[in-house]
Amino acid sequence: MAPPPNRRPGFSRRAQYGLFISYVVAVGGALVGACLLLLSTFNPPAFAAVRGFFSEIVTPIASGLDWTRRGVSGIPGGIASYFGVRSENAALRAQVERDRALVDQARAITNENRRLRAMLRLRDRTAEPVVAARLVYSSASSTRRFAVLNAGSWQGVRTGMPVRGPNGLIGRVVEVSPNTARVLLILDPESIVPVRRVRDGLPAIAAGRGDGLLEIRSASAAQAQFEAGDAFVTSGVGGVFPPNIAVGRVSRRARDLAEAAPLASPDTLDFALVQQMFLPEAGQVRAPEAAPR
Template sequence: MVSTPGNRRPGHSRRAQYNTFYNYLLAVGGLGIGVVLLLVSLNDSGAFASTRAAANGVVAPVAVAGAEARHESTSWFATLAGYFTRGSRVAALEREVSEARVKLAEQAALKDENARLKALLALSESDDKPVAFARLIGSTSSSTRRFATLSAGSNQGVRVGMGVRSPLGLVGRVLEVGTSTSRVLLITDTESTIPVRRAVDGVQAYATGQGDGTLRIRLAATGINPLRKGDAIVTSGSGGLYRPNEAVAVVVSLIQDGAIARPLSDPGMTEYVAVERAFDEAAAGAAAMPEAPVAP
């Protein structure tokens, strides 16, 4: 019995030889077609545009599905990462917000300070230049006596009897002077009496401090009380200590012989003030003596 070889060569089978020949023929033909297409596309880039468009249309659904899958996977990983990093990111954001609030507060304070300084500069543009600009570095608020400390003294030209005012109105007058600080008697002190008048018609009166942050406006002439709520009270210039027409207070309530007024310039809320020469130097010398209330 003759045995058949287990691994016969193609040459022993005519069918195998034909299959091999046809495979080589298809390979050579495909290569030739590819070369022809390559040469055509190099000479004319738009020759197969429609074919490419049709091919892109066929594979577009698959590409869209792949893009959506990538997006979903990216979002999922981002969500997962955000879950683990949320605490640190929230803490960082809260810290940034706190720092931003501090900077906003600082900017608001600087804006307010610039406004006050500009208002003080407006005072210096008047004909009578202030002697000095200074800070109110302290004031009494709980005592019945109302004093304030000024960060300017004799070295800056401050003298006893000089008026002190802010951009809003009269604050008081200098009572005692040191080399670098001064003591100011506020207009709300019980020992302070200022000749004043109503701004609209010049009704004469006296403004006396009540020790509680308000002023009592007593009319110089008794009779019918002409004052009304909201009336502006200014200095009259009488007595020679304060210059005329300096804002003092606004009437808030009426009494039988006058009114109760609220000072326009609150020492507790005032930072910068201007020190002015007395309207009359003789009055400034008399101001160094204790001042008694003026009877209406």
């Protein structure tokens, strides 16, 4: 027989105790809430102390629950990160193996180059610095581009010596006095610098335009394609400029003749470094004719 739907808890002592405890808890909570409300209204400092006491008790529990919640919610992300790190680690290992092969190839080429140089008895030369001098003047308003250094023959400066800054080549010395030197900038239309492209060694000629930019011309018979961002450095051909000094970077794509921006601007430099000619016995550098008045 099914029990009646509206049964009173009097038949079970456990149900009676549970109902009594719930009533006591509800009444006690209401009394505590009323006391706290009165305390916060009439005695705020005492309420602040009570609130701080309960905060000290509740804060560790809340922190533990928050740590647990974050740990549980971070499990899927951790699993995804684990597999992501494994795939990235595999990709990096493959990249390291490819780079190792390139490094081994470069080492083999270097050793072969050293051996061939020893067989041919080639003699390398390093362009030693002569003096570091201040750029006291540079022409920027005319088509002829010169600069003046506050160092001359008394400091060891000679005609034809290259002048460079921290970012690249500036020019070469064309006139020398006891304490000053006149520098023909690579931006001058009379300046010609043998260069090569960094990415493939393409030989070219960098000539000044007189307007703060350079022209890069291909030195080979075949048509050359210049891409934006191509960097050019000195090639060492001619024996004046040491190799591997930064000269300019191509501004936009072109064929055979490209516009380039110099990497070293004399207008923004305070000091410059005068170096020895790469191969002084290769030839003498003749100073350009004076500009017309």
